[in-house]
Amino acid sequence: MPVSDQNPLVDQLREVHTEALERLGQVSDLTALDGWRVHYLGRKGALTQVIRGIGTLPTAQRPEVGQVSNEVKSALEEAFEAQVGAIKQAKLAKTLSRERVDVTLPGYPVSLGRLHPSTQTLREITAIFGEMGFQVFDSREVESDYYNFELLNIPPYHPARDMWDTFYINERVVLRTHTSPGQIRAMQAFHPDPIRVILPGMCYRYEAITARSEIMFHQVEGLAVGENITMADLKGVLVNFARRMYGAERQVRFRCSHFPFTEPSVEVDMDCIVCNGDGCPLCKQTGWLEILGAGMVHPAVLRNGGYDPERFNGFAFGMGPERIMMQKYGIDDIRYFFSNDLRFLEQFG
Ligand code: PHE
Numbered sequence: 189m190p191v192s193d194q195n196p197l198v199d200q201l202r203e204v205h206t207e208a209l210e211r212l213g214q215v216s217d218l219t220a221l222d223g224w225r226v227h228y229l230g231r232k233g234a235l236t237q238v239i240r241g242i243g244t245l246p247t248a249q250r251p252e253v254g255q256v257s258n259e260v261k262s263a264l265e266e267a268f269e270a271q272v273g274a275i276k277q278a279k280l281a282k283t284l285s286r287e288r289v290d291v292t293l294p295g296y297p298v299s300l301g302r303l304h305p306s307t308q309t310l311r312e313i314t315a316i317f318g319e320m321g322f323q324v325f326d327s328r329e330v331e332s333d334y335y336n337f338e339l340l341n342i343p344p345y346h347p348a349r350d351m352w353d354t355f356y357i358n359e360r361v362v363l364r365t366h367t368s369p370g371q372i373r374a375m376q377a378f379h380p381d382p383i384r385v386i387l388p389g390m391c392y393r394y395e396a397i398t399a400r401s402e403i404m405f406h407q408v409e410g411l412a413v414g415e416n417i418t419m420a421d422l423k424g425v426l427v428n429f430a431r432r433m434y435g436a437e438r439q440v441r442f443r444c445s446h447f448p449f450t451e452p453s454v455e456v457d458m459d460c461i462v463c464n465g466d467g468c469p470l471c472k473q474t475g476w477l478e479i480l481g482a483g484m485v486h487p488a489v490l491r492n493g494g495y496d497p498e499r500f501n502g503f504a505f506g507m508g509p510e511r512i513m514m515q516k517y518g519i520d521d522i523r524y525f526f527s528n529d530l531r532f533l534e535q536f537g
Contacts, residue, residue, distance in 0.1 A: 384412050442455075456482055
């Protein structure tokens with residue numbers, strides 16, 4: 189049996205083997221690796237080239253060439269597969285290190301929504317009146333001129349209409365300028381029973397928007413209808429409300445006023461929550477803050493609601509929760525409420 193170093197093709201095969209492994213170590217991406225495979229293992233590759241020379245050898249040396257070339261071939265194939273694995277692994281490691289996730293990091297805080305400050309105040313007000321036996325009565329925001337004005341004793345062309353700058357949908361339909369038309373709707377719904385309701389809701393006025401006036405705002409209307417209701421009842425209810433809303437020390441006073449749908453009518457003031465009546469910038473040195481308008485339901489309005497004014501009477505009041513909040517929190521611009529500025533809204537609740 190001839191030894192291998194006497195077999196030139198076997199030597200060449202070994203050289204190809206060594207060289208191929210050496211080059212393989214330098215290949216670092218899959219495309220180059222494929223080039224390497226074609227170059228050494230391909231149909232016209234280096235191994236094949238060597239084997240082609242087999243015809244020049246004496247017959248006795250040929251089987252050894254076949255055997256060694258098979259060995260080299262499978263060794264190179266194995267090395268190739270190993271290198272494919274190594275390159276893929278390296279690539280994965282790189283991606284993973286780039287996409288590293290620290291599972292111990294605390295999560296992002298979930299930002300919780302909250303109720304709009306006006307809604308919070310409406311709920312506070314309805315809760316206080318709820319404890320006094322008033323139930324909530326919902327009424328529409330788009331009203332007829334008839335309900336918003338006429339049934340409330342404000343005929344067309346009456347100068348009192350100047351008190352409410354109005355958005356007209358058409359000649360007969362308006363966006364309610366106050367919650368008072370709900371008084372009529374409540375009376376029609378409850379008749380002939382006695383009534384104790386509050387009506388919270390949005391109102392609209394055709395106004396220039398300034399720090400002191402908005403085109404939209406809330407009101408809470410109150411209405412009580414029954415027999416033998418007096419102004420003392422109205423006062424008791426409002427004093428109780430002011431004390432629950434602003435503290436047990438509050439004083440309330442009535443000032444004469446005028447509304448077409450109440451007789452007599454009053455403007456209700458509360459002693460200033462900042463200076464307790466001594467005089468300060470909030471109350472403009474008067475010691476008093478105006479909190480709402482009120483009065484005894486006008487006989488014509490009772491009649492329009494279906495109640496006989498000879499037998500029934502009642503009181504009504506209307507307040508603006510945005511104004512109430514402005515006093516309570518020292519907010520100096522009503523526009524904050526409906527300008528969707530989170531810096532403002534997030535301060536409440
Ligand atoms: N509706 C009146 C306003 O908008 C307020 C009010 C309501 C006055 C009920 C008296 C009775 O100004």
